[in-house]
Amino acid sequence: MLPTPYVKCDYNKVYEPAEDSFLILDCLEKEHDFLKQRFAHRLAVVCEIGSGSGIVTTFIMQNEILPPETSIHLALDINPWALESTLGTAKLNSCDDSFLDVIQSDLNSCLRNNQIDILIFNPPYVPAECVPEVPRSREEADQWLDLALLGGKDGMAITSKLLQQLDKILSPDGIAYILFCARNKPEEVVQEFLETYGWNVKLIEMRKAGWEVLSVYSFTR
Numbered sequence: 001m002l003p004t005p006y007v008k009c010d011y012n013k014v015y016e017p018a019e020d021s022f023l024i025l026d027c028l029e030k031e032h033d034f035l036k037q038r039f040a041h042r043l044a045v046v047c048e049i050g051s052g053s054g055i056v057t058t059f060i061m062q063n064e065i066l067p068p069e070t071s072i073h074l075a076l077d078i079n080p081w082a083l084e085s086t087l088g089t090a091k092l093n094s095c096d097d098s099f100l101d102v103i104q105s106d107l108n109s110c111l112r113n114n115q116i117d118i119l120i121f122n123p124p125y126v127p128a129e130c131v132p133e134v135p136r137s138r139e140e141a142d143q144w145l146d147l148a149l150l151g152g153k154d155g156m157a158i159t160s161k162l163l164q165q166l167d168k169i170l171s172p173d174g175i176a177y178i179l180f181c182a183r184n185k186p187e188e189v190v191q192e193f194l195e196t197y198g199w200n201v202k203l204i205e206m207r208k209a210g211w212e213v214l215s216v217y218s219f220t221r
């Protein structure tokens, strides 16, 4: 079993790693050999959207899911506090050999088209009346934190936006790992995605976490 990064952040400002974060780590551990092989002969660009504390990106770098000399890592989050936390977590776990850049971004808005080889997204997936407004100032920490959880109708408002952008984000042989909870109705979402885009979608991990059932699916062309 690969080690989990040590994380020490201010959880009044960024999402505290929980079962969903750990399910993503398990998924990446399971996919380790596959990913190493898939990107064995070239530089791979790894991008996590919504990096929060940085636990997932740090896990990838710390455990060399891809070798540091042939991978670069981007961690994006809408929450400015998450960017500092992600850099802090990477440093705390001695990931100095890896190239990491952090960018404040609403989903993929900062990315050039078709450059990402591995995309990871643990989204705000909790159903809510609406997605909270983006705070006006950096100091409104608790409001930034609300953006980590609340996902609007069926908890899918943000994830749906990302799914519509996948073709623009991923490189030709790129792969995305996206987390869902049962209330997102992932089977229906996947079916609709298959009918619309005709990609390959695979269930990688599924686990009961308290009263929630979480799953991670991979998406490839």
Ligand SMILES: C[S@@+](CC[C@H](N)C(=O)[O-])C[C@H]1O[C@@H](n2cnc3c(N)ncnc32)[C@H](O)[C@@H]1O
Pocket: 015, 016, 017, 018, 020, 021, 024, 049, 050, 051, 052, 053, 054, 055, 056, 076, 077, 078, 079, 082, 105, 106, 107, 122, 123, 124, 125, 144, 147, 148, 149, 158
């Ligand atoms: C459930 S947390 C996951 C955090 C971390 N990846 C983990 O697994 O512990 C969701 C993250 O997505 C970020 N987020 C929410 N909406 C976003 C958006 N539109 N664009 C980028 N990041 C967003 C939140 O700030 C939060 O850090």
